[in-house]
Structure formats: C-alpha cells, structure tokens
Amino acid sequence: MAKRTKTNAKEAPAAPVERVYVPLDVAEHDSEHEEFAPLDSYERSSRAEARGEDQEEKPTIAEIFGPGGAVEKCMPEGYEHRPSQLEMAELVEAAFTEKRHLIVEAGTGTGKTLAYLIPAIRSGRTVVISTATKSLQEQLYEKDIPFLQKHFAPGLKVAVMKGRGNFLCREKVYRMADQPVLKGLDELDWFHQIRDWEKVTDTGDRAELNFLPDDSELWQRLDARRDACSGQKCPEFNKCFITAMHQRAAEANLIIVNHHLFFADLALKQDDFGSVLPEYAAVIFDEAHEIEDVASDFFGRQISNYRFDELGRDAEIAVRITKVSGAPLLKRVARMRERSRSFFEAFPAREGRFPFDRQQRAGFMEQNREAYDALVDALKSMEAEIAALPSKPEELLNIARRAMELRGELKFLFESSEGNFVYWFERRNKGVFVAATPIDVSALLRERLFEPFETIILTSATLAVGGRFDFLKQRLGLQVAAERVLPSEFDFSEQALLYIPATLPDVRDQAFPERAAQEIVRLLEISEGRAFCLFTSYSQMNDLYERVRTRVRFPVLLQGSAPRSALLEKFRNTEGAVLFATSSFWQGVDVRGEQLSCVIVDKLPFAVPSDPIVAARVKALQEDGRNAFAEYQVPEAVLALKQGFGRLIRSRTDRGVLAILDNRIQRMQYGKIFMESLPAYSTTRDIAAVERFMRKSS
Ligand code: SF4
Incomplete structure (x- = not known):
C-alpha cells in the first residue's frame, strides 16, 4: 500500500486546516466551512445554469491535487505536491467517467490512496475498495477516511467489512x-x-x-x-x-473490504448461497498483485482435519446448549471424530505440499477406501440422527447442513476430476489439507468481474514487468484497460545502491551457502546491522542464520521465533537489529528510516517448480504451446523481487543498499528482464562502492 505521508488529519495543524473544505459529490455542504473556489467556476457554472441546475460546482482534479491545490492546503507544512499523485487521480477519474478498467502501477510515496479515494467519491457510485490485509483496511478507515470526511466530504458514508x-x-x-x-x-x-x-x-x-x-x-x-x-x-x-455491518454497508458510498472477503463473496455468488456484499458499481483493488492467489483460493475447494474437528466441537456445544436428549447424537459425533482422525492419518507423514492427481488419488482410495467410506457414513449418520430428533433446534440443523457440505467436499476432492483444477494435499504441523485449486482463474475473473463491471481499477507498486502489464492481464483475464506505470516520487539512483557481488559462485553450487554467509557478514558490518536478510526457502534461511549469527555483533532475529508483528516491533526498536525471514516478510512490511538500511536477498525468487500449483500452471502453458518460463515463472519472480526490494526505500529521505547474492541476474539472458523491471537504482559489483555509499549515508 502506498506510504501515507502526512495525510493523517491528526498530524495537521488545526487552524489552517479548518478553513479548507472542498465539496465533492456526496458532501452535504457545511456552511461553517469556508469553501474552496473552483478555478474554472465561471465556465462550469454556466454549464450547470444551462442545465437548470442550482448546484455547487466540483473543482477539477488538478485543483485538488495540483500545486497549491486543496490537498496541499489541507496538509501540514512541508508537504510537497506530487505529480504522480495528480496523474493517478486523473486516470482514476477518467476510468470512472469513461467507464473503463484501469491498471496503474504507483510506487511507494505516490500518495495513491487519496488518488483513488477522491475520484471514487466524486463518481457518485457505490465503490468497493479492496485491500490486501485487514491492517490496510484499518489504516484506510482510521487515517484516510477521517481526513476526507473532514476536508472534502463530511456526508461520506463508509463501511468496513471483514x-x-x-x-x-x-x-x-x-x-x-x-x-x-x-x-x-x-x-x-x-x-x-x-x-x-x-x-x-x-x-x-x-x-x-x-x-x-x-x-x-x-x-x-x-x-x-x-x-x-x-x-x-x-x-x-x-x-x-x-x-x-450489513446495514452500514448497504447505506455506504465506499465499502472497504480485503481481498479475501471480496473473493469469498464473488465465489459465493456463483453458488446461490447469497452474497455478503451489497450491490456495488465499481471496485478498486489496492495491492492488486495479490489477487490471482486469493481468487485461486476462493474459487477452489479445500478440506482439512480441522474442519471435521470444528464440526465435532460445535456439535457437542449445540447439544449442550439446546438441551436436546443428545446421547445418541454425541455417540455419532465421537465416531465421526475418530474416523476423521484415522482417515487423515492415512496421508504420508512428511511435511510439505504434494500433488494429488487423478492417479495418486485412485491409489490412495484403493488403499483407504474403507476409511473414506467410514467417514462419509459417520457424517451421514450424524445427519440422520438430527433428522430423527423430535424437535430440531436451528443449531443442530446447522450441524446437519455442515456435515452434508463436508460430504460434498469429500466427493469433489476424492471422486471427481475437474479439468481446470490441480489437486494437492499438504501436511503442516498438526494439519492435513486436501485441496483443488483452479489452474487458471482468468476465465472466471473475466466472466464474474471484468465483464459485468464497467470500472475495475488495479493498483500496486508492483504490477509491471519490463514496463508492461501483459503478465498481469493474461493471468487475470483482463483484455482491455487503460494502463500506466507512474514515475516514482523517489530518486532511486541517489537513494539506493544495488550490489551484485562479483565473486560468488552460482546459487546451485555447494560452496554457495558458506560464501553467501561471508558476504552477508561483510555487508552487515558495513551497514551496522539494520538489515533484512530475505530468503526464498526456510531451509536456506535457517542454514544462513546458523552460519551468520555467531559471526556478527548485532542482534539477529529469526522468523518463526515470535509472531510476525512482535518481530517487526522488536526490529524497529532494537538498535542495529538484523532480521532473517522468508517470503511473508517480502511484502506489506514498512520500516522507515535508518533502522532499515540494507536489504539482502539470497536468490532470484522463482516459485518452487515442484509446488503442485506452480507445476500445473507451467504444464498448462506448455501444453498450450507457450513458453512457461518466460511467460509465467520469470514475470512472477520479477514481481516478487520488486516487492522484496521495495522494503528499503519508503520515503524521500530513506537511503540504503540492496544486495542480491544470485549472480544469474547478470549472467543469464532473463536477468535483463529483472534489471529492466527494477527502479533505476545505482548498481555496483564492488564492495568498496558499498562502503563509500554507506559512509555517505551516515
Ligand atoms: S447467531 Fe445470532 S448473534 Fe450470532 S452471528 Fe448469528 S445472528 Fe448474529
């Protein structure tokens, strides 16, 4: 999400701020506020007059976001006009008025939240804003929306749905x-x-x-x-x-959701279970690079041993609270729990995610048919027991419905073979998950999202590969959209140095881990800790952590040793801290200032080719006669690297070093696409240049 500099109303000095009020369409005009005089008011007033309208004229987007404009007037001193923010707001406004889709890559520092919120309000339509996480939802609701309500749209109605x-x-x-x-x-x-x-x-x-x-x-x-x-x-x-929550959403001009809720709703709509979101006219996806993964989850099917445990637990509670004479039902619930346990125990004990294709499922069923049938029968007998009760409290009817749904999922996952799905299972801690994920969500998204709605806006700091959106459009099934990569508000060539060590062996070489450890130690000495070391796998992270931690004088934190938020908090508050982490820290993490002065990435972040979903997507493209490496694996890794490196420069005053220990970025032909897709960092292969750069920063 775009860095929200200086948009917090709480930070604004009270006196000048109170005097600026820019009416937007939904605003109920407030006579206590001094109104902002539109620059081209004469022309537009005439038009309104000609239409017989006695309404207040809206200022133009340039009057709001341009130099000396309304946004600037509302901001605390020191705020600078941002040309990319103005351009983005104009593009979003045009997408609404011209009823078309828009893809816009806008880096950190653009101020993209206001650049889409203000045009969305001015469109007068009900707009859904979908963010990647709940914390981003809260940030919008607690910072940006109060700012807009205070200065632009006091009558704005906003609902947060989770x-x-x-x-x-x-x-x-x-x-x-x-x-x-x-x-x-x-x-x-x-x-x-x-x-x-x-x-x-x-x-x-x-x-x-x-x-x-x-x-x-x-x-x-x-x-x-x-x-x-x-x-x-x-x-x-x-x-x-x-x-x-539903009532608030039904009355709202803006509905703020997260991608999970949005796609859960979109998937529900196809199942006739009714929807969660009220009617809306347009959607803005922030952090839109995540939507293929989230949509894949929600258009897929999944069961786990946890779902059966929860059913058992809820059934026991329902029996207790409804006070039915439930002894026979409780017996059946206990049997279902037991059978679920033996069924899921039949999956191999090895941790990880594995393919579960038609043949593998047939083999599994041959060996475990009895356990499968026993589990299905246990669910059926729970349903029958509830159906036979003289009184049927709603809580127990719910249990019967859930048991039936689980039978449906079992049937889909073990007895069907849908062409567009990849089947897999995963063992993680105490959980066994069996799932079917769509190989390609493009047709689904085209049919349910891009065709029925006139305006869908996709934005993020990482959407383009080599300056183009072909990859994103192809993965999401988006055919026609206005497109723009906005220039950054940062001077990357001054603020960041990209270091690619000259002498490291290939990442697949046996000597790589030890040499990489030496390089990391050297870099941490230069940056005085204050670094993220980001890895493409847990095993590499743990290995390098062990090799590095005793050789440096800085506190070294390891992902998994504490909850994510606690680790980040500790990193922010510990002088010279270093964090070793994997993919979950590659995005959505914002550490500003000197505390994060170096980001080291071990390898180009290609998705693991043996992962069943990746393998199925690669195979599907190959069968289609396409080059899966160039069209899927490389672009995906490019976007992931942009995300990881994006952790470093979060404001105009941030400076620091980025290091990639994988020299394929320079040796291989495809490395060019990575280099072309990254911001225009200064680049070096010489560690002495890194030292000089860091000396200049301190
Ligand atoms: S059971 Fe009642 S209170 Fe609880 S979520 Fe449903 S409607 Fe709301």
Missing part, C-alpha cells in the same frame, strides 16, 4: 455466560472482559480487543462465523454485529 470470524456473536456470549465452559484462569478473565465489551462496543470487531492472543481458542468459540449462525431465526438477529 470476514464473520472477526466479529463477536452475541448469542454465543449469552449462552456461554449461562453455561461457562472455560479452560483456565486466563480464559475466564478474557471471557469477563469480552462480556463487558459486548455491552459497549459498536462494531463487535475483535480488532478492538488488544489483550486477546491472535490464536485464541476462546475467540473461536465466540465468533460469528456462518457455520454456527442461525441467521434470522436467532433471537439476537436485530442486534447482531453482522446484521449491523
């Missing part, structure tokens, strides 16, 4: 208060706090609960997920936080 698992279910809280089933003192204490909070919170959003651990088991028993919700039949329906 997945149901983020919200409290009032009904469950009341039930648990009657029959507490709490484990330990911590849970008891948290439950009391949640019960008190339930009485005062407007949203029921767990983001308000700072004390609750991310993986709280208690929360899983209290959240508002659909699985255990009786909907309109629930006595709390009218007071329900989910109902309130």
